[in-house]
Amino acid sequence: MVWTIAQKEIRENLLSLRFVLLFLLAVVFIPSSLYTNYRAYLSRQADQQQIEQSNRDYLRKLKLSQIFTNPKFSLDVYWPPAPTSVFAAGFEEIHPRHLVVGKNSVEYGAPLDVQSSSGLFGSIDYLFVVQFIFSLFAVLLSFDAITREKEHGTLRSILSNPVGRAVLATGKLLGGYITFAIPLLIAFLVGILILEISGLNIFSGDFLPRTAWILALSFLYIAVFFLMGLLVSSLVSSTYSALVLSLAFWLTAVLVLPRAASLAAQLWQPVKSRQVTWLEKVSVESSTEMEKGRLLEEAYRKNSVVDKEGRRVADEGWQKKRDEIAAPYEERAAQSIRRLENDYRTRKAAQLALGLRLARFSPAGAFVSFITEMADTGIREENWFTAEAERYREMLQRELFSKIQFDVFPTGGVSMGIRGMVNPAQLPEFRLPRSLVRDSLRGADIAILLVWFLVAAALTYVALARYDVR
């Protein structure tokens, strides 16, 4: 009986205007957005390779003298684009892809392309199409599933048969949902096919497993909205009310809530800006330099002699004296800066966590969070990149920065030197290990969507049981 009802639903829906329009939108937008984003990915990849090559050349030709004469010496590290970004590219420079690793801290580097990273509109990607268009049409297909039948009088005809209300609900759910799944599946497969033809090897790496997860969650996400429409339809008796309520739900859940979350997080837990933190770091650095320089100058006068030509030359005890004086200052500066940096990072992370938690209340928020992580363009990826850059900085500290000595004297002298063996050509390159699928899997988001689904289903069954079918 369930299947009969489902079949009727499918037949009705397949011939309807909304199905045709949805099919059109899906088949036009999904493959074309996948293809366009693939082209963008290729160009980003080419840029990345060029930049890495020129970076490598730079390191190879780097002379020691260039390093220790520059107190602000730093290396650039880049986050390579992932092929799965074809699903969720969004803005091209959505996350900082370029970090600058210096002696005491890791800072944001300049964006790779000023023009395209600052535009009025985002771009269309798969995530966008499913998140907005499919959810809207899911609601549009289901909002009158019950009320339409009630208004036509066919609801009581159906229920005058030995058909349980639960069976009716299941039949409608199944039928409506299958109508949905078809355009999505077809458009998706066409898109993947186009990608394969254009040169992306879908069988390489973990592309296929990630794609599978993305598709699966898309089905779950749409099911949630379909169910919510169905729920609203079983709560009210007029199609018109069902429409307004369903659209209001869609508006709030998809358009408003996720964005409002970032607003709320900023209000609740404001963080002092990066600019201010940076200025604080700079001021700590320069004040320590001055202190250190002053003391060193006095000590130099005591530990040096004037030679025949009237120039001051350091005596044997100088180096030890210098180290004695300089070490605590450098240590203190490094610690203060690390503390400022950690402070900022912790607060920022707390604000981020709050915003994410709020945004993921909405099924759209949870969906976006899951897909961006699975597509390797998510927030977790950015943290991973920053953490790896930190590790690289620590390695550079050990291998390079700790062996460089740079002192500024208040009267205007500068002393620089290298202690120990440093070979710039042998400095290890920055390598960002690829994250595994299981690391990108956000179980919490799946759970949130499942909860929405189950609660909506339960409420629908209850509402239908009490529905006045006359």
Add this chain to the structure above:
Amino acid sequence: MIVGGMMLLTLLKKEIQDYLISIRFVVLLALCILLIPLSLYVNFETYKRWSADYNEQVKSETIKGSRGRGGLSGLRPPSALSVFANGVETSLAKDFSIQSPRIIFGTGRSYGDPIYETFGRIDFLFVVQAVLSLIAFLFAFDAISGEKELGTLKLAMANPVPRYKILLAKFAGGMIVLIAPFVVSFAIGSTILVFAGYPLFQGIILAKVALILLLATIYIGLFFVLGLFVSTLTHQSKTALIMLMFVWVVLVLGVPRLSMMAAKVLRPVDDDSVVALRIKLLTESIDKEKGNALKQLYFDKAREKKLSPGLLTFDSADPEFVRKRNEIAGPFEARMREELARINADQQRKRQAQLNLARNIARISPASLLSYLMTDIADTGEHIKVRFLDAVRLHYSALDRLIFSKSYQDTISDGNTGWGFGGNLPGQETPKDPPRFSFSFPRTAESLGQSVVDEGLLLACAVALFAAASVAFIRYDVR
């Protein structure tokens, strides 16, 4: 006449009453009251932070300036009207620094704010463009077809009322009900802003805010009329609704994003980083050629001064040496400047063409039109981007003329050994206080003048749609 006028008023009252007791009005009211004041307030808090950051940066710049190092970097001030429409304010570089011959742009103001970048932001522009347009459709979709279904349409027409008056009453009634909550929420939001310290009454800001409000009203009206029009095309409200939802998706979600994507595909432009690489390679190769040409001169000088083998020097005390050096190096440096200027001009031209194409394609949709218009007024639009980048390049040219061209940088190589020389050319004066970068917002007349076409388009669209709706309604079968 009097009867006709009273009839119109009666119809108007009926329309308004119908809307006021409906759920959709409640939804509209709730969304307006919640979203508009909140988004205005939070955006203002963000703007205050940006302003504070900007002032901090200005202080550092002043310190740099007092040490004679000003001018080599510059800042872009935030626009106060970004509170209403973020536009490119959050993503456009907020500063730059010059390391001749490169200009290095900084990051945008919201760089590294992952929540905002993943989920997007709410500003007044978004509320109007996306939320209120959808609700306008919601109000309009069953204006005609719904009445037909209920049977009340033929009853209304049985009275001596011309059809256009009925349509007019529907339009006026719907507009009043749509606009009232919107304007009230806007007023509440603005009051909160003023209490929080927003300079609403400073200079031209009040006028611009009024203009923004006017544009929003026209935009909502346009969508409402569009909804009415579609409602007159079909006899079933549901069909009208589905068509309108489809239209909404295409106009609000689709066209604005597609316009830029299409422009990028139709008129592709190399990334800035690619161009920078090209410039670097060019610079290196010309430098090498120059070095080879200068080699003999430097070697001769070293021999003349009886320097130890492996040492060269730039003898600034010898005017003949300096003259010969300038003579040899001159053409190379001139060529480098020309090439650089050419590459940059080329890039700029291509970018502008791409942007123009995108804007033209985007004119298909009132939603993207609104974005362009509102961001133009708020000084956060694409034109600000162009203006800033142009100003930076102009500043660089000025510095080049005054400073960079008066210094020399020679790289000589002989087999495995290399020498580098750089400094100020003797006899050439460089200003003690290099010119500072300053960025000013365009005058109102200028920024409005650019968008006159778009404003006209928006208005024309609304009027045309109303005409179309009238025609369609006149032919409507009301039975």
